[in-house]
Amino acid sequence: MSRVISLQEIQPALKGIDLLEAMEQAFVGYSCGHAVVPPVGELVFEKPPGDVHIKYGYMKGDAYYVVKIASGFYDNPQLGLPSSNGLMLLFDQCTGQLLAVLLDQGYLTDMRTAAAGALVARMLAPPAIERVGIIGTGIQAELQLRMLALVTDCRRVLVCGRHHDGMLAYIDRLVDTDFDIELTDEPTEVAEVCQLIVTTTSSREALLRAVRPGTHITAVGSDTAEKQELDPGILAGADIVVVDARAQALSRGEAYRAMQAGAIVADQLVEIGDILSGNHPGRTHQQQITVADLTGVATQDIAIAKAVYERIVDAH
16 A cells, blocks of 8 residues: 655654765666666746756666656745655555655755765865855755765855845754854855855856866756856866766756857766766865766665655654
């Protein structure tokens, strides 16, 4: 019999799961060819602006397959609603039976994205970080910073937002942390003083034009063909451009936009799983510029849905 699992059940179950370890296994499994992941299904809306992603797949030899629907409607906060929503469906891989409907309201997608950001920062950020830069003030901007606390000792943060009220609300949401947060409305200021930068917006034009040597950027906002946060020149000048899935990068994200502009070619892209498995060295010195373009791959959704489902079932 199928089980319906609410967000109220999901959140406490997630606290006992090592998300960075789960994401590491998800990326390595994908890059090692152990996953079956079809192209992303997608709906893009103009009025109001929004997008819906359908990601699905399975790991070979696993017990499950997963179908995930996640949306982002960017005017929702003006209506008093969260911008993210969605659910995950977990099926028995041997029989096709629906085992669970995880009514996570987009929470699991947000958490696995934040965990992936922390994982690539642990892999690629320079050893010496004086300040962390966050561009954006939404839920992903908050979760990325919370997850970064697991992988860096740096607590000085510069947050860049479009609206002063949004930036103040961001600080209020993080009052329970020990981060020392300063504010700016200029992305160039972030590039000038931060060595670890995370971009989390739904922008359709470049916000960062250049960065200094010794900078790592994790770009999570651009997950469609239309969105863009980084100038192609940043990727052209980077020592390493990392993607979660090379096949997806051919049609969406920062790498796609840079390839369309002729700034880079597909052969330059390195998958996260290849660094984690030791097939690529990753960062080798402090002064390198590294970029991680995260568009989100279904193996992340499989890993987090499986972990939550099994933890809840085991608890009962």
